[in-house]
Amino acid sequence: MQVRITIDEAAAEQHLGSHLKDGSGIGINYADVYLKPFKLTLEDGRKLLCKRRGLKLTLAIGDRTGEGLMRRLQHGPDERRILREALQEAATAAGATIDFEPGAVILDA
Numbered sequence: 514m515q516v517r518i519t520i521d522e523a524a525a526e527q528h529l530g531s532h533l534k535d536g537s538g539i540g541i542n543y544a545d546v547y548l549k550p551f552k553l554t555l556e557d558g559r560k561l562l563c564k565r566r567g568l569k570l571t572l573a574i575g576d577r578t579g580e581g582l583m584r585r586l587q588h589g590p591d592e593r594r595i596l597r598e599a600l601q602e603a604a605t606a607a608g609a610t611i612d613f614e615p616g617a618v619i620l621d622a
Contacts, residue, residue: 514557518550518618529592539568539585540592547596555622563603572603574622579606 528542544565551563551572559575570581581602588598597613604611604620612619 514555514622516555516561516620516622518553518620520547520550520616520618522616539583539589539595541565543592544570544583544596559622561620561622563600570599570603572600572607572609574607574609574620577607577609579603579608581606 525543525546528546529540548563548565548570551561553561555561555575560573562573564571564573568583570583572579572581579602581599581604583595583599585595588595600611600618607622609620609622611621
């Protein structure tokens with residue numbers, strides 16, 4: 514099942530380190546705004562949720578979960594890339610694939 518999650522990138526980019534210093538170096542505030550639309554119920558009744566706790570992202574698709582870490586040393590200093598790599602890692606661990614388009618995320622769960 515393919516799910517299109519619409520992301521308000523303009524609102525999220527307001528929280529990038531170049532606009533708003535958060536002290537983390539990995540864009541914690543950006544990640545929080547970017548991940549808000551990830552809380553929804555899929556057409557088949559499964560729940561989709563992505564939470565951040567510290568540097569760890571947890572992606573839950575129904576009863577499957579996957580975790581990804583936001584790694585500044587490997588994927589930085591671009592905060593967008595740090596978040597996308599962590600989401601990719603979490604989706605793979607949950608048995609899904611994820612693609613990024615301008616203004617949307619395509620999740621194949």
